[in-house]
Amino acid sequence: xxxxxxxxxxxxxxxxxxxxxxxxxxxxxxxxxxxxxxxxxxxxxxxxxxxxxxxxxxxxxxxxxxxxxxxxxxxxxxxxxxxxxxxxxxxxxxxxxxxxxxxxxxxxxxxxxxxxxxxxxxxxxxxxxxxxxxxxxxxxxxxxxxxxxxxxxxxxxxxxxxxxxxxxxxxxxxxxxxxxxxxxxxxxxxxxxxxxxxxxxxxxxxxxxxxxxxxxxxxxxxxxxxxxxxxxxxxxxxxxxxxxxxxxxxxxxxxxxxxxxxxxxxxxxxxxxxxxxxxxxxxxxxxxxxxxxxxxxxxxxxxxxxxxxxxxxxxxxxxxxxxxxxxxxxxxxxxxxxxxxxxxxxxxxxxxxxxxxxxxxxxxxxxx
Numbered sequence: 001x002x003x004x005x006x007x008x009x010x011x012x013x014x015x016x017x018x019x020x021x022x023x024x025x026x027x028x029x030x031x032x033x034x035x036x037x038x039x040x041x042x043x044x045x046x047x048x049x050x051x052x053x054x055x056x057x058x059x060x061x062x063x064x065x066x067x068x069x070x071x072x073x074x075x076x077x078x079x080x081x082x083x084x085x086x087x088x089x090x091x092x093x094x095x096x097x098x099x100x101x102x103x104x105x106x107x108x109x110x111x112x113x114x115x116x117x118x119x120x121x122x123x124x125x126x127x128x129x130x131x132x133x134x135x136x137x138x139x140x141x142x143x144x145x146x147x148x149x150x151x152x153x154x155x156x157x158x159x160x161x162x163x164x165x166x167x168x169x170x171x172x173x174x175x176x177x178x179x180x181x182x183x184x185x186x187x188x189x190x191x192x193x194x195x196x197x198x199x200x201x202x203x204x205x206x207x208x209x210x211x212x213x214x215x216x217x218x219x220x221x222x223x224x225x226x227x228x229x230x231x232x233x234x235x236x237x238x239x240x241x242x243x244x245x246x247x248x249x250x251x252x253x254x255x256x257x258x259x260x261x262x263x264x265x266x267x268x269x270x271x272x273x274x275x276x277x278x279x280x281x282x283x284x285x286x287x288x289x290x291x292x293x294x295x296x297x298x299x300x301x302x303x304x305x306x307x308x309x310x311x312x313x314x315x316x317x318x319x320x321x322x323x324x325x326x327x328x329x330x331x332x333x334x335x336x337x338x339x340x341x342x343x344x345x346x347x348x349x350x351x352x353x354x355x356x357x358x359x360x361x362x363x364x365x366x367x368x
Contacts, residue, residue: 001350001351002349004348005206005216008216011202013347014347015202018343020353022160022246026339026340028160033167034190036163036164037167037171037183039164039168040172043168044148048175055099056083057072058085058096059073060088060102060104060105061086061087061111063159064158064160065106068165069084069086069105070237071170071328072170074231074327075170077230081178089113090113100126101176102128103128103172104117104130104131104138104142105165106133107133107154108132108133108136108158109134110133110137118141129147129148129150129172133151152164157245159241160339189324189332192323192332193336196337197340211337214341214344219345219349222252222271222283223286224251226259226263226287227254227289228290228292228295228299229299231292232292232322233256235322237255238335238338239334242338243342245356246342247351249345257302266285272285272314284315285315286318287317291321307319
């Protein structure tokens with residue numbers, strides 16, 4: 001597979017090379033926000049307030065469903081009066097009990113790890129909230145336990161439904177008074193996503209298209225992707241995951257300030273060296289920093305110093321700034337940009353962004 005940047009402005013290739021419709025699915029993010037909010041309201045997620053504030057919230061989910069838990073925790077922020085953790089596992093931690101809220105999220109509604117955790121939560125007497133496909137095994141578990149369930153109209157790959165799955169969790173957090181989030185906020189987020197989708201649309205040429213420009217930066221490099229706040233770090237992790245699944249492309253995720261204590265050392269390593277006389281370009285580091293308007297002052301100093309350090313060592317740098325006032329708005333702008341970039345990177349390499357044959361094969365081998 002070779003990288004051909006001209007493919008990004010070839011409208012026929014963008015259509016023929018995307019038989020699963022990943023680009024249209026990414027463009028549906030704004031509609032997903034509105035639908036997710038409506039589904040949460042119609043399912044009376046606000047009834048969680050009647051059960052009292054839990055001791056802790058555990059969000060169980062894998063892949064894109066797990067990202068929904070990260071989005072919720074980052075939106076609530078450091079001022080949360082309780083711990084919010086995302087669990088990507090088969091096993092509910094031993095400390096989780098009847099005073100805790102477990103939110104089981106699965107786009108398909110049949111993710112085995114999530115079903116296992118939901119079942120354990122019911123047995124331990126936890127408050128359970130399910131979010132996923134209607135008529136699914138997850139809904140059956142919630143119904144049998146007389147628990148709340150938000151059915152959302154998921155379609156296609158689970159990773160493209162992240163906002164359908166995340167928005168009900170934000171509504172739940174608002175019901176528990178963990179953050180202010182009303183209909184106006186979700187409409188602002190949807191509007192911001194519509195604006196980003198317009199800027200990143202396939203017909204927009206590479207020199208003005210943010211999604212294509214980011215794909216051009218990432219191509220033929222090994223991206224090291226850092227976030228400078230909780231919200232930016234969720235977007236950075238999401239970008240790394242989307243590069244893996246959409247473009248089948250390796251990426252390294254890091255979060256400041258921790259990345260400055262470890263990953264920064266790679267700027268002096270073999271992957272940071274570039275041979276301008278080589279016949280073919282070698283895969284070399286590119287530092288991608290997603291930054292937020294809300295940063296600890298010392299963290300800002302670390303970010304700026306790290307960027308200078310990378311440039312002094314000729315490590316290419318891409319810096320992306322979040323847009324918006326509310327953390328949810330800022331996450332949304334960065335996440336959708338990364339979703340587009342990962343899809344365009346796949347298409348630039350003539351890779352089908354919807355196909356995940358290795359994941360499907362692995363699941364099939366495990367089930368035997």
